[in-house]
Amino acid sequence: MMLYVEDLSIQVRDKNAKTDTTLVYDVDLTMERGDIVGIVGESGSGKTLTALSIAGLLSRHNMERKGKIIFEGINLLECDRRVLRKLQGNEISMIFQEPLNSLNPLIKVGKQVEESLKIHTTMDKLERKERAIKALRDVDLDNPEAVYNSYPHELSGGMRQRVMIASAMIISPKLLIADEPTTALDVTIQAEIVNLLKTINKESGTAVLFISHDLSLVNTLCERVLVMQNGYVVESGICDDIFHHPKMEYTQKLVAAIPKNPFVN
Amino acid sequence: MIGAVLTGMVVILALWGAIKTPYDPMAMDGAAKFSGISLRHPMGCDQFGRDIFSRVIVGVRETMLISASVVLIGTFFGTIIGTITGYFGGWLDEIIMRLNDAVLAFPSVLLALVIIGIFNSGKYQLILALGIAFIPSFARIVRGEVLKIRNLDYIQSVKLYGASDFRIILVHILPNLKTVLMSSVLIGFNNAVLAEAGMSYLGMGVQPPNPSLGRMLSEAQAFIFTSPLTAIFPGIIIVIMILGFSLLGDRVGKKS
Numbered sequence: 126m127m128l129y130v131e132d133l134s135i136q137v138r139d140k141n142a143k144t145d146t147t148l149v150y151d152v153d154l155t156m157e158r159g160d161i162v163g164i165v166g167e168s169g170s171g172k173t174l175t176a177l178s179i180a181g182l183l184s185r186h187n188m189e190r191k192g193k194i195i196f197e198g199i200n201l202l203e204c205d206r207r208v209l210r211k212l213q214g215n216e217i218s219m220i221f222q223e224p225l226n227s228l229n230p231l232i233k234v235g236k237q238v239e240e241s242l243k244i245h246t247t248m249d250k251l252e253r254k255e256r257a258i259k260a261l262r263d264v265d266l267d268n269p270e271a272v273y274n275s276y277p278h279e280l281s282g283g284m285r286q287r288v289m290i291a292s293a294m295i296i297s298p299k300l301l302i303a304d305e306p307t308t309a310l311d312v313t314i315q316a317e318i319v320n321l322l323k324t325i326n327k328e329s330g331t332a333v334l335f336i337s338h339d340l341s342l343v344n345t346l347c348e349r350v351l352v353m354q355n356g357y358v359v360e361s362g363i364c365d366d367i368f369h370h371p372k373m374e375y376t377q378k379l380v381a382a383i384p385k386n387p388f389v390n
Numbered sequence: 391m392i393g394a395v396l397t398g399m400v401v402i403l404a405l406w407g408a409i410k411t412p413y414d415p416m417a418m419d420g421a422a423k424f425s426g427i428s429l430r431h432p433m434g435c436d437q438f439g440r441d442i443f444s445r446v447i448v449g450v451r452e453t454m455l456i457s458a459s460v461v462l463i464g465t466f467f468g469t470i471i472g473t474i475t476g477y478f479g480g481w482l483d484e485i486i487m488r489l490n491d492a493v494l495a496f497p498s499v500l501l502a503l504v505i506i507g508i509f510n511s512g513k514y515q516l517i518l519a520l521g522i523a524f525i526p527s528f529a530r531i532v533r534g535e536v537l538k539i540r541n542l543d544y545i546q547s548v549k550l551y552g553a554s555d556f557r558i559i560l561v562h563i564l565p566n567l568k569t570v571l572m573s574s575v576l577i578g579f580n581n582a583v584l585a586e587a588g589m590s591y592l593g594m595g596v597q598p599p600n601p602s603l604g605r606m607l608s609e610a611q612a613f614i615f616t617s618p619l620t621a622i623f624p625g626i627i628i629v630i631m632i633l634g635f636s637l638l639g640d641r642v643g644k645k646s
Contacts, residue, residue, distance in 0.1 A: 182550060211552065217550070219547065228544050229566070231565045231568075
């Protein structure tokens with residue numbers, strides 16, 4: 126088992142009011158290598174918090190996490206920061222919702238794609254550049270050399286998201302967490318990005334944890350899905366089952382709310 | 391545009407003062423005492439018959455050097471403090487920022503007076519004193535900006551690639567502070583010019599017979615009605631300097 130999350134709860138402490146608010150309750154999740162698992166839920170249901178805590182990105186101040194997140198035998202909630210940092214660069218990667226904010230506006234795209242190579246490997250400049258251009262080509266960018274030398278503001282939203290995927294995949298991680306990667310994009314680009322994630326998963330065997338509020342997208346991409354509401358996992362299982370025979374009322378409502386979409390089938 | 395022209399004028403004056411002056415700014419000439427505008431003395435002479443034009447250009451140089459050093463000290467330490475407290479947060483932030491508030495609570499001139507009181511008056515003491523007084527405001531500005539940048543997705547994602555705190559600060563945060571720092575440096579420079587003039591006026595900065603704009607104003611005070619030229623020209627130059635930098639600062643602020 127690659128990733129094993131058991132009874133994960135996340136509490137936020139309000140320093141002034143001296144009260145604790147629990148935002149995520151008892152989430153269980155298992156992933157094998159090469160799995161694609163989706164988490165769906167509305168805003169505020171705790172899906173992003175769950176993802177951030179798996180990625181190790183929640184600040185350690187004022188936030189308490191209970192339970193276990195075991196990745197390749199290491200409990201991420203209790204391990205040393207240095208171990209976590211090593212895992213973060215090499216094994217777990219993440220892409221974010223807003224491609225506009227995900228790239229540093231003052232640094233050329235290529236340098237940002239290379240970032241993790243620079244930190245974790247001893248490659249020289251040329252090797253890094255070669256790898257970065259290959260990674261950019263792998264995400265179907267038309268002119269990788271030109272993209273390598275451009276600044277983020279010169280790229281479109283879809284291109285930026287591809288660049289993000291390229292920089293997340295350059296170290297061939299075992300787990301890629303995608304936090305609503307298509308929300309800021311239009312429908313055609315959405316379908317392309319989802320297909321790209323699918324291809325990446327098939328070719329490199331990277332497991333994908335896909336977070337979305339769009340059940341139809343999750344259905345086209347994922348094998349298994351967790352449905353979250355108000356911090357609880359209300360339903361989980363094989364995607365097709367949940368999509369066609371939702372048991373819980375909330376999931377039924379979600380399924381009923383899917384508009385007919387001509388681009389995603 | 392106007393700002394750039396005015397600033398350029400003042401900078402040229404200062405450079406001129408660094409290379410050559412028409413007269414020795416300290417040379418006294420009893421015959422030329424309080425003489426008016428003439429071809430030989432374009433701004434007239436002061437109570438000791440010293441050429442005001444020569445004194446003004448040397449004074450501009452002194453004032454600019456002092457202000458620039460003050461802003462440099464303020465920006466340098468302010469940026470370090472602001473970045474560290476903004477980035478790491480927690481109790482360190484709490485302690486440093488409360489100290490910062492304490493310093494900020496005193497008017498900067500009063501604080502500088504205290505420091506000069508301890509170290510004696512003089513040019514370098516003035517730079518040090520004003521520099522220390524300028525640190526807190528820069529620290530605050532930088533801290534606010536770092537807090538904002540720290541939570542942007544691209545910092546999160548480089549964090550996720552395993553970048554160390556040091557690398558994140560140096561490579562990813564500091565360059566992004568440039569625009570904010572630029573306009574606050576220009577505004578800070580203005581305040582430093584005024585503070586220098588004020589302190590020299592009080593006799594705390596540049597010591598006589600050396601000229602500085604504030605010093606000249608304070609010496610001219612006694613003769614302001616009998617011979618207004620002694621006060622008018624240093625005053626005008628201060629106004630031009632401040633106006634130029636303000637306009638320039640506005641432009642930089644608008645551009646970003």
